[in-house]
Amino acid sequence: xxxxxxxxxxxxxxxxxxxxxxxxAALALAPAVGGEVVTALLADEPxxxxxxxxxxxxxxxxxxxxxxxxxxxxxxxxxxxxVVVGMAPALVLLPHSSQGLDLAPALAGRLNLxxxxxxxxxxxxxxxxxxxxxxxxxxxxxxxxLKPAATVVVTLQAGAFAPAPEGVAPTPEAVRLTDxxxxxxxxxxxxxxxxxxxxxxxAAEILVSVGRGIGGEDNLPLAQALADALGATLSCxxxxxxxxxxxxxxxxxxxxxxxxxxxxxxxGISGAFQHQAGMKGSQTIIAVNKDPRAPIxxxxxxxxxxxxxxxxxxxxxxxxx
Amino acid sequence: MEILVLAKQVPETAEADLEITRDGADxxxxxxxxxxxxxxxxxxxxxxxxxxxxxxxxxxLTLGDEEAEDVxxxxxxxxxxxxxxxxxxxxxxxxxxxxVRAMVKxxxxxxxxxxxxxxxxxDQGQGQTGVLLAQALGxxxxxxxxxxxxxxxxxxxxxxxxANTLEEVALPLPALVxxxxxxxxxxxxxxMGIRKVRGMAIEGHDAEGLDLAGQVGPEAACLxxxxxxxxxxxxxxxxxxxxxxxxxxxxxxxxxxxGGLK
Numbered sequence: 001x002x003x004x005x006x007x008x009x010x011x012x013x014x015x016x017x018x019x020x021x022x023x024x025a026a027l028a029l030a031p032a033v034g035g036e037v038v039t040a041l042l043a044d045e046p047x048x049x050x051x052x053x054x055x056x057x058x059x060x061x062x063x064x065x066x067x068x069x070x071x072x073x074x075x076x077x078x079x080x081x082x083v084v085v086g087m088a089p090a091l092v093l094l095p096h097s098s099q100g101l102d103l104a105p106a107l108a109g110r111l112n113l114x115x116x117x118x119x120x121x122x123x124x125x126x127x128x129x130x131x132x133x134x135x136x137x138x139x140x141x142x143x144x145x146l147k148p149a150a151t152v153v154v155t156l157q158a159g160a161f162a163p164a165p166e167g168v169a170p171t172p173e174a175v176r177l178t179d180x181x182x183x184x185x186x187x188x189x190x191x192x193x194x195x196x197x198x199x200x201x202x203a204a205e206i207l208v209s210v211g212r213g214i215g216g217e218d219n220l221p222l223a224q225a226l227a228d229a230l231g232a233t234l235s236c237x238x239x240x241x242x243x244x245x246x247x248x249x250x251x252x253x254x255x256x257x258x259x260x261x262x263x264x265x266x267x268g269i270s271g272a273f274q275h276q277a278g279m280k281g282s283q284t285i286i287a288v289n290k291d292p293r294a295p296i297x298x299x300x301x302x303x304x305x306x307x308x309x310x311x312x313x314x315x316x317x318x319x320x321x
Numbered sequence: 322m323e324i325l326v327l328a329k330q331v332p333e334t335a336e337a338d339l340e341i342t343r344d345g346a347d348x349x350x351x352x353x354x355x356x357x358x359x360x361x362x363x364x365x366x367x368x369x370x371x372x373x374x375x376x377x378x379x380x381x382l383t384l385g386d387e388e389a390e391d392v393x394x395x396x397x398x399x400x401x402x403x404x405x406x407x408x409x410x411x412x413x414x415x416x417x418x419x420x421v422r423a424m425v426k427x428x429x430x431x432x433x434x435x436x437x438x439x440x441x442x443x444d445q446g447q448g449q450t451g452v453l454l455a456q457a458l459g460x461x462x463x464x465x466x467x468x469x470x471x472x473x474x475x476x477x478x479x480x481x482x483x484a485n486t487l488e489e490v491a492l493p494l495p496a497l498v499x500x501x502x503x504x505x506x507x508x509x510x511x512x513m514g515i516r517k518v519r520g521m522a523i524e525g526h527d528a529e530g531l532d533l534a535g536q537v538g539p540e541a542a543c544l545x546x547x548x549x550x551x552x553x554x555x556x557x558x559x560x561x562x563x564x565x566x567x568x569x570x571x572x573x574x575x576x577x578x579x580g581g582l583k
Contacts, residue, residue, distance in 0.1 A: 011482070072490070074461070096448075098482040101440070102464040105449045109418070109456030114543035117447050128545065134552065135445055136334040140341065140348060145546040152543075158483075184461030184496075189477065189489040206580045212335055230576065242503035255481050263580040270335055284579035286572060287558065291338060293551065302575055303558035304568055314565050318573035 002035025005089040007080065008042070008053065009071075009099050012191070015041075015049045018095030020163035022156050023057055025122060026093050027164050032124040033090050040083050042076055044069035047174070055166040065177040070191075071099050073106050074182035081110055089151055091129065096155035108153040114146055115153045120160040129154070138272045138295040158254065159277055194248060194256075199233055201250055206232035206263045209252060209279070212239040213268015213289065213308050220245060222309070223267055226316045235259065237269045253278035268308045271296025288312075322377035326368040327424075327438035327450065328361040328396055330389040334443065345548045357392045360439025364500040366507035367469060368437050369400035375471065377434070378402040382427070384412055384420055390523065397521050398514035399507075409527035414539035417449035425457050426531040435476075436497040440465055451499035462497040463490050467504055 004026040009016040019039070026037045038059030043049055046062035053060055061083065067075040084092060084107070092107070094100040096118040108115035121132035129152050130145045146152055201207060208227040214220065220234075227234045234250065241251040252259050254274045264282035269275060271287070271294055279285070280299045287300035288311050297303045304311055332353035340349040357365070368379045381396035383389050384407035393404035407423055415423070436455070441448035448464075455462035467487065468479030475493040481501050482488050492498070528534050535541075561568045576582070 011486075098465055098480060098488075101448050102452065102480075105417075105452035106456050106462075108449075109421075109453045114416075114418075115449060116543075117449060135549075136332075136339060136348070137443065137446075138552070139334060139339050141550050141552040143546075143548045143550070144544055146543055147545045149543065183459070185491075185493050186461045186463065187491040189491055191482070191486060191488050194481075194485040194487050206576070230580065230582065232580075238502065244506060248503075254483055256485060258484070263576050265576065284575065286575065291336065292560070293338065295552070297558040297560075298553065300558040302572065303560045304572060305560055306565065306568070310565060311569060314569040315572055318566070318569040319576065321570075321573070 002033060003087060003089040004030060004033055004035070004037045004091045004093060005084060005087055006037065006039040006057070007092065007094045007103075008039050009095055009097060010041070010043060010049050011071075013049070015052050016095070016097070017163065018097055018156075018158050020052060020056065021158065021161045022093045022095050023053070023164035025156055025161040026091070028161070029091070029122055029124050035090065038087060038089070040080065042068040042079055050172065054170065054172070056164040056168065058168050058170055060170045060172040062172050062174040063177055064174065065180050067180060068177075070188040071102075072186060072188050073103055074184055074186045075180050076103055077106055077110060078180055078182070079177055080107055084111060084151065092151060092153045094153070094155045096157050100155040104153050104155045111151070113151050113153050114149050116144060116146065117155040118157050119154055120157050122154065133157075134273065137270060139270075139293065157273060198247055198249055201233055201235045201252065202257050202259050204233035204235075204259070204261050206230050206265070207235045207252075207259060207261045207282075208232045208265045208267065209235040209237065209269060210240055210246070210267050211237040211269030211275075214240065214245070215268075217243075217245040219309070222312045226265070226312060226319065229316050229319045232265075237275045266296050266300065267312070269296050270294045271299065322371060322375050322435065323433045324368045324371060324377065324379045325428075325433040325436045326361070326364050326379060326381050326396070326401070327436070327454075328365055328381055328383050328392045329358040329439075329442050330355050330383065330385050330392045331358045331442055331444040339551070341549045341551060345550065348549065355388060355391065357395055358439050358442045358444075360441060360443070360500060360502055362439075362507045363502055363504045364437040364439050365396050365399055365401065366505050367500060368435075370505065371435070371471070372400065380405060380433070382424065383407070384423060386410060386413065393523055394515050394518055395510055397518035398510050404521070404523045406523050406525045408525050409537075411528040411534070411538050414542065415537050416542035416544065417447055417453055418543070419537050419541050420450060421453045421457050423528070423531060423533055423537060424454060426533060427526045432495065434494050436460065436495075438497075438499055440499045440501050451497060455497035458497070460495055460497045461492050462499070463492055464499040465501045466498050467501045469498060469504065
């Protein structure tokens with residue numbers, strides 16, 4: 001078995017950046033793995049989406065079918081299973097996205113292939129894959145070496161791999177699929193934008209952002225007082241929005257908003273990857289957390305290791321002074 | 322409506338100071354407190370709400386050691402009617418594909434209208450079990466549900482995509498749905514509530530009884546080796562030190578300067 005198959009993603013008529021990252025990971029591994037790197041792009045009109053791949057992917061398979069316009073595993077699975085069986089690659093790479101998370105276990109289950117998900121680093125040594133990933137909310141790193149297998153399915157964390165550079169000119173192989181038989185009638189209905197905005201946190205110059213450490217809705221006024229003193233906006237991490245303490249539109253992270261304020265003040269936010277991805281572009285990040293090993297400190301510029309309930313009133317007073 | 326919900330016991334690590342064992346095989350577990358996986362808690366709540374609204378029964382299933390029974394008792398206290406415990410140390414260290422094989426055996430052809438579980442677990446976070454189980458049982462599925470509506474002919478699931486985008490998909494029943502956090506507000510479970518279900522019977526299975534002796538655990542997994550370490554953290558951050566007042570004065574100065582405040 002040789003070669004690497006990359007499964008492309010697109011949404012709303014655009015190829016997703018995560019595809020180019022998966023392709024970048026494939027190209028970096030290819031010399032060790034051997035064989036060719038092929039990207040499979042499934043869409044109603046894949047030619048219209050393929051431009052970024054035409055200069056980057058050594059091999060390109062364009063699979064066309066009207067039902068592949070939007071992602072739906074009922075149509076993606078039979079189409080991809082044929083590609084995987086036909087090519088018999090050493091690795092199948094997908095982004096660890098809402099699509100990859102939905103598709104990869106089904107593909108692996110259907111073809112009885114080993115699967116390792118949400119990887120940050122990959123190495124290939126003598127036919128064995130070693131994958132690096134984070135567990136326990138980003139607090140611990142694990143390095144997994146897989147037993148040799150004909151094909152391994154792998155999903156990749158967004159932002160962990162550099163996008164593929166330009167530099168090749170593949171001859172795409174276009175296939176118009178005719179008989180794609182779904183097993184079940186799962187149907188795509190529509191896409192919609194989440195939560196109605198009360199405030200646009202992406203427009204704020206200073207964000208005071210609260211996490212699980214704030215403990216409860218009753219403690220929010222403490223953070224609001226600091227925000228008021230700074231003319232800042234209040235935002236939050238996922239657990240705060242999940243608990244209904246602040247509206248979803250205030251959530252920073254991969255499934256919420258990406259923000260780049262001048263100053264981002266993270267209060268009691270441990271800093272799971274999904275949160276970091278939404279705020280690490282901030283110009284200055286100040287994190288307050290009582291756990292000195294909280295992942296948030298790896299992206300913060302300044303850190304205060306202390307109890308947030310001691311820091312907040314003192315910091316608010318210092319700002320007002 | 323007959324509902325099955327999967328629930329896993331995990332250590333609470335959001336606030337814990339984690340250490341790695343000397344051999345790098347595991348985290349030090351001695352001081353850890355165990356609880357239901359957060360995502361599964363939303364799944365249990367949703368299952369119980371559906372039962373309360375539409376009738377039927379909820380079965381909660383876990384795979385884990387003796388202690389994992391706490392998760393089942395908690396589920397029963399929330400309103401589940403039956404509990405299944407895949408209870409055997411031999412299961413520990415299994416990969417998700419093996420876990421799913423054991424679950425399918427324990428279910429032994431029982432039919433449910435709906436199977437719910439969390440998208441992922443707070444410990445390993447692999448996000449595989451639910452969809453693998455759907456595949457093994459030949460069920461339609463949808464992952465990452467932040468909305469679930471029972472409609473004529475099945476379900477409408479709202480899936481959470483990236484960047485403030487949602488997607489609605491229609492699923493026929495029976496189906497499997499993996500639940501994203503925030504789907505609902507799970508009810509509070511009191512010690513009294515758990516005491517009340519102390520006497521309820523739990524259906525137990527071990528590897529041998531499922532004809533899986535020697536086919537579960539690390540030997541059967543797709544992994545040859547696993548090594549844990551603590552990631553580099555704090556590398557980027559300058560930790561402000563000194564008295565609380567001094568630290569806060571310094572932080573206030575940084576915020577003013579970098580935030581362009583006078």
